Amino acid sequence: MADPVLVGDIGGTNVRFAIARRGFAGHCTVSDVSVMPGDGFDKFDDALNTYCDHIGKTCPERALIALAGPVDEGHVKLTNRDWIVDEKRLEANTGLKRVRLVNDYAAMARAIPELPESDFRLLQAGDPDESEREPILVSGPGTGVGMATLIPVGTTNWRVLTGEGGHAAFAPFNDRERALAVKLEESHGYVSRELVLSGSGLNAVHKALCDIDGVEWEELPPAEIMKRAGQGDRICRDICEIRARGTLYALGDAALMNGTKGGVVVTGGVAERLADWLAAPEALERFNNRGPMSDYMHPIPIRLLLSGEAALVGAAALHFDEGTAG
Incomplete structure (x- = not known):
């Protein structure tokens, strides 16, 4: 041994x-x-x-x-x-x-091929081709946003391709997100996915939304934001929705570009806290809706990693x- x-x-x-x-x-x-x-x-x-x-x-x-x-x-x-x-x-x-x-x-x-299924929460079952070993995208928000692609080699081995996809530009989807991007650009210049989606950008996103709505900002810990979101607070709810939907939007882009038909694994402490928001139909639609390439996306399974x-x-x-x- x-x-x-x-x-x-x-x-x-x-x-x-x-x-x-x-x-x-x-x-x-x-x-x-x-x-x-x-x-x-x-x-x-x-x-x-x-x-x-x-x-x-x-x-x-x-x-x-x-x-x-x-x-x-x-x-x-x-x-x-x-x-x-x-x-x-x-x-x-x-x-x-x-x-x-x-x-x-x-x-x-x-780590992904080494872990038992009990270490994952299934967000989208998809319909993968079980007869083929396909690349797997591994990415998600924690303190920052990491990204890597797991590439099969032969019948049992794996190769890992790393990148800095978390620092790619944030792509707003709707008017609320576009307003957020404009406000963040005023204070930060370049608006990356990491700034909007990760733990390191939480205060910046919260403050920007408060400024947009004309509300006095007070620093809140993540647990309090989650609590207030569950109670219906608009800004706290928007933070959770923007981060969950933005995460799957970004991972959909990466899966499409990298051809990771073997699946997507969402990682990171922020993602774990947003598990129910990630599982929402509106968030999954952000991943799957790619116009004429939507049929390419629906078979891709999405799992949330739960192992620390x-x-x-x-x-x-x-x-x-x-x-x-x-």
Whole structure:
């Protein structure tokens, strides 16, 4: 059996670590999971050393860390946190023999074939061709918006293509969304999907809608916005609808462009909180309605990922795929 590997999932809010192993059936399992707020550390090296110290003598010699930012020759600047992470520096500062850095959505996407169906909520059953292995789109709003495509290789293997689709331009659908886009452009210039759909843009969207409606803005936590939306508050309801419908609108575009007929997996903490809004017929219509290409969209299954450990599992799978253990 392959040696265990230290895996990490580093987002804009939390830092997750675990020890991963490949089981006899070939699927990856994780243990010793630790979740820590990123705000508790000045730099990522400190967080990794804290976990290594906690594990002690049983800490693996190799690590694969998935981070929310583009990877450039073993170097990552996180998109939503002021951290710069470097493979060689980590090897020098932690005592690990080998550290590999990957984009967080490379790990998130690679996890999908490893997870049981119980880790998903079905939003649209679709009608996929079970006789073919087709690409799968993995994307959704958390602190930011990540995106990757899972591409089948041969009969059992997978390859991951990552991108920065969350930073593509936000496409408004109706008058309310067009007014929001105009207001956000005044304060932010470029209006990305991430600004409108993710946790990092929540206050900006809320404030913009309050300005449009002539209502005094007060900062509200996400849970309070959800609560008020359920009670019928117009602005809070609009926030939930815009984010849920906008997410499926954006993922419909990506699925159409990438030909991900194998399915779409919606990810991220924001998406989980918006589960019922995502499942609404109006949101699913945003995904499916593509004029003459609508028949192309309806067979694509859409699932919502509910596992908080998915990226850790995917990081392990990437490690063992490359045969770097041992």
